[in-house]
Amino acid sequence: MNPVHNPEIGGKTTLYNDQPSKIAATWREYKKCRYLFLLLAPVLIWYAVFAYAPMYGIQLAFKDFRIMDGIWGSPWAGLKHFEFLFFQSPDFLRILKNTVIISFLHILFGFPAPIILALLINEIRSGAFKRIAQSLTYLPHFFSWVILSGILITLLSPSTGVVNYLLQLVGAEPVYFLGNPNSFRFTLVTSAIWKEVGWGTIIYLAALAGIQPEMYEAAVMDGASRWKQTLSITLPTIMPVIVLMFILRIGSVLDAGFDQILNLYSPATYSVADILDTYVYRVGLQNFQFSLTTAVGLFKNVIAFALVLTTNFISKKLGQQGLF
Amino acid sequence: MKQSLGSTIFQACLITFMIILCIIMLYPFVHMLSISFSTPAEALRLGIHLYPQKASLFAWEKVLSNHDVWMGFGNTVFRTVIGTLCSILFMSLGAYPLSRRYLPHRNVYTMLIVFTMFFSGRMIPSYFLIKSLGLLDSRLVYIIPGLISTFSMLILRNFFQNIPDELEDSAKIDGANDLRILFQLVLPLSLPVIATLSLWSAVGHWNAWFDAVLYIQDPAKQVLQTFLRRVVITGENLSMFAADVKGSELGYAEPIKAATLMFTALPIIVVYPFLQKYFVKGTMVGSLKG
Numbered sequence: 001m002n003p004v005h006n007p008e009i010g011g012k013t014t015l016y017n018d019q020p021s022k023i024a025a026t027w028r029e030y031k032k033c034r035y036l037f038l039l040l041a042p043v044l045i046w047y048a049v050f051a052y053a054p055m056y057g058i059q060l061a062f063k064d065f066r067i068m069d070g071i072w073g074s075p076w077a078g079l080k081h082f083e084f085l086f087f088q089s090p091d092f093l094r095i096l097k098n099t100v101i102i103s104f105l106h107i108l109f110g111f112p113a114p115i116i117l118a119l120l121i122n123e124i125r126s127g128a129f130k131r132i133a134q135s136l137t138y139l140p141h142f143f144s145w146v147i148l149s150g151i152l153i154t155l156l157s158p159s160t161g162v163v164n165y166l167l168q169l170v171g172a173e174p175v176y177f178l179g180n181p182n183s184f185r186f187t188l189v190t191s192a193i194w195k196e197v198g199w200g201t202i203i204y205l206a207a208l209a210g211i212q213p214e215m216y217e218a219a220v221m222d223g224a225s226r227w228k229q230t231l232s233i234t235l236p237t238i239m240p241v242i243v244l245m246f247i248l249r250i251g252s253v254l255d256a257g258f259d260q261i262l263n264l265y266s267p268a269t270y271s272v273a274d275i276l277d278t279y280v281y282r283v284g285l286q287n288f289q290f291s292l293t294t295a296v297g298l299f300k301n302v303i304a305f306a307l308v309l310t311t312n313f314i315s316k317k318l319g320q321q322g323l324f
Numbered sequence: 325m326k327q328s329l330g331s332t333i334f335q336a337c338l339i340t341f342m343i344i345l346c347i348i349m350l351y352p353f354v355h356m357l358s359i360s361f362s363t364p365a366e367a368l369r370l371g372i373h374l375y376p377q378k379a380s381l382f383a384w385e386k387v388l389s390n391h392d393v394w395m396g397f398g399n400t401v402f403r404t405v406i407g408t409l410c411s412i413l414f415m416s417l418g419a420y421p422l423s424r425r426y427l428p429h430r431n432v433y434t435m436l437i438v439f440t441m442f443f444s445g446r447m448i449p450s451y452f453l454i455k456s457l458g459l460l461d462s463r464l465v466y467i468i469p470g471l472i473s474t475f476s477m478l479i480l481r482n483f484f485q486n487i488p489d490e491l492e493d494s495a496k497i498d499g500a501n502d503l504r505i506l507f508q509l510v511l512p513l514s515l516p517v518i519a520t521l522s523l524w525s526a527v528g529h530w531n532a533w534f535d536a537v538l539y540i541q542d543p544a545k546q547v548l549q550t551f552l553r554r555v556v557i558t559g560e561n562l563s564m565f566a567a568d569v570k571g572s573e574l575g576y577a578e579p580i581k582a583a584t585l586m587f588t589a590l591p592i593i594v595v596y597p598f599l600q601k602y603f604v605k606g607t608m609v610g611s612l613k614g
Contacts, residue, residue: 029428035502036421040433043418043472047437050469054445054453071452117345123338135600136346139353142592142603144531146549150556150585151352154359154578162355165370194348202607226331259534263557277447284448285538297446308442 061295081295091279092296099275102256105189107249113193114200115242119230121201122208134205137198145195149263152191153178184269191264192257203245207238243318251311254300276300353593360384360582364575367582383579386565387587396548397587403466403547404529410467411525412518415477420506422477423484441474447538454539465539466532466547473528476521479606483517484510520606523599530592552588556581 030037061081063074085092117137124130140148155161156177164174177187211234219229258277265273274282276296284293358373366378387393421427422434445453450469459465487510495505511518533549540546554561565580 026428033421033424033427033502036424036427039417039502039506040421040427043414044433046414046471047440049457050453050471051440051444054449055443057445057449057452060449060452071449120338120342123334124342125335126339129339129342133342133346135597136349138600138604139349139596142527142596143589144533144549146531146533146553146557147585147589150552150581151356153556154582155352155355160368160370160578162372165372198349199607202604206608226334262534263553280447285451290448290452294446294448297448301443301446305442 058294058298058301060291061298063291065290077291081292082299085292085295085299091274091283094271095274095276095279095296098272099254099256102185102188102261102273102275103253105185106192106256107253109189110193110196111246111249113197115204115238117197118201118204118208119234121205122234123226134198134201137201139198140195141199143195145259145263148191148195149260152187152264156187178264179266179268181269181272184265184272188257188260188264188273192260203241204238207241208234211237244315247311247315251308252304253307254304353589356582357586360579360586362579364579367578368575380579382576383583386576386580387583390565392543392546392551392561392564393548393584393587395544396546396551399463399466399545400530400548402463403532404526407467407470407529408522408525411471411473411476412522414471415473415480415521416506416511416518418472419477419480419484420502420510423481425485437474437477451538460539461542461545463545465535466529469535470528470532473525476524480514480517480521483514487513517606520602523602524606527592548588552584555584 057071060071060074062077062079063071064077064080065071066074069075121130121133124133156163158164158174158176158179163177167174175183177183215233216229219233224232254276256275256277258275258281261273261275261278262281265278277300280293280296283289284296355373358376359367360383361379361381362373362376363378363380363382366376366380369377418437422430422437424430427433444450454460454465454469459468491509491513492505495509500508531549533547533553536545536547536550537553540550551561562577562580565576
């Protein structure tokens with residue numbers, strides 16, 4: 001992580017100037033740290049097998065997979081699968097569009113929500129109520145989307161769900177939240193906010209806690225209203241955190257919520273909710289289109305990696321701490 | 325300082341809004357709990373369920389007497405306990421050498437590890453790997469592939485780095501090797517961060533379901549979350565409860581879904597009040613390091 005040249009290594013190597021070769025010096029270094037390598041070895045082996053070996057499997061994207069021949073023995077197919085995806089497949093454009101739209105909606109509504117909530121929690125005077133409010137808003141974060149989807153299916157049912165019951169009380173038509181393509185994305189975004197909004201406030205509340213009270217006192221002397229104080233003190237102070245969080249969020253724009261969608265969608269809503277990841281699972285593993293969907297995975301990898309590098313670059317340009 | 329009328333009104337609105345928000349966060353769980361203790365007919369009643377008006381232990385009896393539920397529970401407890409212990413051990417083994425500044429080629433190893441956070445084989449190649457390792461339909465698949473979370477390991481490494489070098493030097497003078505330094509000096513000093521990472525890992529294991537869907541066919545090796553998924557989302561497992569359902573219990577599905585769900589969620593609800601602050605602390609450590 002740290003690009004700075006290690007002074008200790010540098011210092012030691014100069015001591016061994018009379019050694020015959022650099023290799024011997026390196027060997028000495030390693031020998032001195034043999035216990036450390038004994039500790040590190042199992043971890044490196046784990047990474048080789050479980051992180052790097054699957055990367056070797058990406059070659060499937062350039063092959064015609066035949067089950068009898070395995071990954072290695074299957075014949076090469078060149079860019080055939082990519083050409084099919086980008087130019088002929090009726091699905092690819094749709095799932096890419098769905099992924100980007102859903103992710104964009106998550107950012108548009110889900111990103112500001114914890115900031116607003118943190119500002120509101122920060123305004124609460126009663127310390128006890130503040131803590132209760134925080135604890136309760138964190139709660140849904142700790143449950144899997146399996147559990148939360150089960151709850152949502154019950155609460156949102158058009159015939160027996162409590163949400164539609166409340167809608168009827170105010171005279172609205174029942175809404176088929178999970179079955180209707182028109183309302184499905186709304187349901188996805190709203191329920192994701194319900195799950196994560198409280199948890200998202202943690203970092204902003206920490207930033208808010210760091211603001212010097214003297215600044216507010218001075219503003220009050222100058223006759224600034226609460227709203228004015230928020231605009232000219234609070235927001236500017238937490239802006240670096242907001243920018244950093246936003247950059248990080250943009251880096252994962254192709255992650256539109258696999259767990260959530262896989263548990264909530266149904267054939268009726270595939271048209272608006274099938275994203276890259278769910279497509280890979282459904283078509284790849286369930287319909288045995290291994291090569292084609294590996295190509296989709298590789299596409300996602302490349303875009304995601306490029307986004308991480310770009311956002312990291314922008315982050316450093318803006319004077320923020322980069323990721324690496 | 326005296327409060328102005330405007331700020332009093334603002335506080336009142338704020339408190340009202342926050343109370344409504346808290347209800348939105350909490351009510352869904354209360355609703356499910358109430359339905360799980362309701363008679364099938366009561367569960368189908370339209371409206372708000374704060375407590376069961378016609379209470380019944382029907383659903384809980386069905387769920388708790390189901391063999392597969394306990395099998396899933398056992399497998400989940402197994403992966404949560406063993407998986408968390410192994411993860412912490414492995415991540416410590418990796419984090420300690422990487423935290424030593426004199427480790428040769430330290431930055432190369434770190435980059436190799438960090439790279440895996442941004443580039444991976446993804447679903448299909450991973451599936452083939454697990455298959456060729458013979459881990460399909462083995463409980464080891466819950467433990468081994470997820471052994472290391474790179475993010476957690478980097479947090480641990482950063483924490484180890486901040487332990488003063490002098491402590492290590494003095495231990496070395498006393499004749500301790502790196503193994504002893506890690507287990508007898510560094511790890512005991514790192515208990516707060518170890519506790520936080522253990523909790524993350526444990527909650528992750530408790531909530532994990534997709535690896536079981538992907539890699540496990542044998543019903544005896546399924547985890548609780550997958551069992552729950554087959555009851556409430558795909559509905560496949562519901563029929564096993566219906567075998568001895570009497571005519572009066574026709575709406576049996578709703579309370580049974582709710583009871584299975586609450587059974588799965590309960591351990592987290594129970595430990596939540598005690599552990600929440602550790603999670604918050606850990607998130608702070610993680611986010612500040614970027």
